[in-house]
Amino acid sequence: MNQEIRVRFAPSPTGALHTGGIRTAIFNWLFARKNKGKFLLRIEDTDKERSKDEFTQMIFDNLKWLGIDWDEEPVFQSKNIKNHNKNIHKLLKEKKAYYCYCSPELLAKMRKETEKRGIPFKYPRTCLQLPEKQKEEFESKELPRVVRFLILEGITEYDDLIHGKIKVNNSEIDDFIISRSDNTPTYQIAAVSDDQDMKITHIIRGDDHLSNTPKQILLHKALGFEVPSFGHLPLIFGMNKKKLSKRFGAVSLDEYIDIGILPEAMFNFLALLGWSPGNERELFNKTELIELFSLKGISKNNAIFDIKKLEWMNGKYISSKENYELLPFVLPFWIKMRIIDEKIAEEKKSYLLEVIEILKSRVKKLSEFAEYGYYFFEDPSHYDQPAENKYWKNNIKERLMDLFNSLEKLKVFNKDTIEKSLRQLAELKNISASKYIHPARLAITGFGISPGIFEVMELLGKEAVLRRLKNAVQYLDFSSPNL
RNA sequence: GGCGCAUUCGUCUAGGGGUUAGGACGCCGGCCUCUCACGCCGGUAACAGGGGUUCGAAUCCCCUAUGCGCUACCA
Numbered sequence A: 001m002n003q004e005i006r007v008r009f010a011p012s013p014t015g016a017l018h019t020g021g022i023r024t025a026i027f028n029w030l031f032a033r034k035n036k037g038k039f040l041l042r043i044e045d046t047d048k049e050r051s052k053d054e055f056t057q058m059i060f061d062n063l064k065w066l067g068i069d070w071d072e073e074p075v076f077q078s079k080n081i082k083n084h085n086k087n088i089h090k091l092l093k094e095k096k097a098y099y100c101y102c103s104p105e106l107l108a109k110m111r112k113e114t115e116k117r118g119i120p121f122k123y124p125r126t127c128l129q130l131p132e133k134q135k136e137e138f139e140s141k142e143l144p145r146v147v148r149f150l151i152l153e154g155i156t157e158y159d160d161l162i163h164g165k166i167k168v169n170n171s172e173i174d175d176f177i178i179s180r181s182d183n184t185p186t187y188q189i190a191a192v193s194d195d196q197d198m199k200i201t202h203i204i205r206g207d208d209h210l211s212n213t214p215k216q217i218l219l220h221k222a223l224g225f226e227v228p229s230f231g232h233l234p235l236i237f238g239m240n241k242k243k244l245s246k247r248f249g250a251v252s253l254d255e256y257i258d259i260g261i262l263p264e265a266m267f268n269f270l271a272l273l274g275w276s277p278g279n280e281r282e283l284f285n286k287t288e289l290i291e292l293f294s295l296k297g298i299s300k301n302n303a304i305f306d307i308k309k310l311e312w313m314n315g316k317y318i319s320s321k322e323n324y325e326l327l328p329f330v331l332p333f334w335i336k337m338r339i340i341d342e343k344i345a346e347e348k349k350s351y352l353l354e355v356i357e358i359l360k361s362r363v364k365k366l367s368e369f370a371e372y373g374y375y376f377f378e379d380p381s382h383y384d385q386p387a388e389n390k391y392w393k394n395n396i397k398e399r400l401m402d403l404f405n406s407l408e409k410l411k412v413f414n415k416d417t418i419e420k421s422l423r424q425l426a427e428l429k430n431i432s433a434s435k436y437i438h439p440a441r442l443a444i445t446g447f448g449i450s451p452g453i454f455e456v457m458e459l460l461g462k463e464a465v466l467r468r469l470k471n472a473v474q475y476l477d478f479s480s481p482n483l
Numbered sequence B: 001g002g003c004g005c006a007u008u009c010g011u012c013u014a015g016g017g018g019u020u021a022g023g024a025c026g027c028c029g030g031c032c033u034c035u036c037a038c039g040c041c042g043g044u045a046a047c048a049g050g051g052g053u054u055c056g057a058a059u060c061c062c063c064u065a066u067g068c069g070c071u072a073c074c075a
Helices: A019-034 A053-066 A077-093 A104-116 A132-140 A187-197 A207-222 A253-259 A263-271 A286-292 A307-320 A323-336 A342-347 A349-362 A367-371 A385-391 A396-408 A415-429 A434-445 A453-460 A462-479
Strands: A006-009 A038-043 A097-100 A146-149 A155-160 A164-169 A177-179 A202-206 A229-233
Touching: A006 A019, A006 A202, A019 A038, A019 A053, A019 A202, A019 A229, A019 A263, A019 A286, A038 A053, A053 A253, A053 A263, A077 A097, A077 A146, A077 A177, A077 A187, A146 A207, A155 A207, A155 A229, A164 A207, A177 A187, A187 A207, A202 A207, A207 A229, A263 A286, A263 A307, A307 A349, A323 A342, A323 A349, A323 A367, A342 A349, A349 A367, A349 A453, A385 A434, A396 A415, A396 A434, A396 A462, A415 A434, A415 A453, A434 A453, A434 A462, A453 A462
Parallel strands: A006 A038, A202 A229
Antiparallel strands: A097 A146, A146 A177, A155 A164
16 A cells, blocks of 8 residues: 555547546646645547547646646557557457457347337347357458457445445446457557556546446456556536536636636636535635645535636635736736737836736636726727716716816826815815716726726826816717707 | 436535534625725525434435436547
8 A cells, every 4th residue: 555646637639628627637636746646647549530639739738727737748548559459369368358240230220129128238248159160250251340348247346435335236237349340449448458557546537437437447357457446526517507518608628718717716616616625715725735635525416617606716816916927817818809919018017017906806807807907008989878877967077177177286196196186176166076086987997987096097197197087078078068 | 218326505515413504606785985896794595305213313224306427339
């Protein structure tokens, strides 16, 4: 038991990584780091039809984005086929597997027939009992053949790291195929061979593999290997309680990156989906997560991915991060919205940091820095209509001009002097300060809501503020001359 | 259909024979306040159902229901 713990994350590169896969990676990584073991990567690319290099790259990128590092060179399953075949032949030689010449069409027919009678289909082992002569004839005709693993009678049981004792009667298991008619190994034998090859000690994967496990245990044993430990994670579903799929909202990690989720938030959120450290805290950094992680805290039931909670957590991370740390994450959103370009970004760095400071406590997604903050970069091109109806009435032009004149006199233009000046004006005119504040906000930002308007004005600077006030008056002159 | 796994607020979960069943998100209300957000305070809401075992069951056992997974020459 003193051997080094080695775990693996084994995605197939047939699509973008989704949250379930990511969480499997996180748990494996946490388990390895906690136990000073090794976290390995294996790309299960044996499905030649669907596997794509771009997906492999995406998997690497996604893991890096999350801050998940791996300890040895990634293993590509397709490069181990020789070894898989070696194991298949070993089983064949020891009569633990046999050739089957039944065509897929014949199989489909048999399956249909038994199902019609309500009986679960199992391969009837016709080819196992084939007379030697018949076999020779098939071979000489070069009939396509697969290799089936012979399931012996008995009970297969193991102690699942998460579910506890799992027991399955071997009679429930079909003589599954381990080598296809084109002589390529199937998943079951490939996974078992590679896990041995990589000296994997703990296989932690999704519950969808639960029923594969007895098959794989049998394979490990038949090959004379030591059986690794298995643990099965509950699955993650979308809000509709259905398996995550393209149909229902964002599912791939990339889509969350696109809306502006921070890697720390994603990691924290996913770590807590199906696992709890047993206390009432919610926010943990990676080091704390590693420290606290234990298989014991893993829940047995499937979880639903609640994006609202992710967004809340993301907001927490955004507001607690330093401005300079946020900048590289926010910048792409501003650039994408064409609010600024890279050259300007470098020149105006200190200004950008202040914009981030002023917005970060009220933003849940990085994309909102762009959505809610464009007026830090450009004069409003239009004014929010409901806000206009609400705030711009009764002598509004006169009030905006009065404010303009007051602010124009300021020698020092900061939030304190601005506020003082505005409140003095209100007092002088004997109306409430809010009768200046809200119209000014609308004139300056174009919105009825914004961060504290005095801070916004300070950041924007005297020139821009006065210009925007004047613009608003001009706009009103044109659109509502009688105000 | 068969086999397997599961079932605590809408969601994520804590608890695991005696608790006012705790926390978080969401939602609702209040405070703060120039709006919004943050923050703070408060509220809402759950042990799937039925049988046992027990002085006592959300907790242990059985059954039912429901959900999910697997049942491929996919992984």
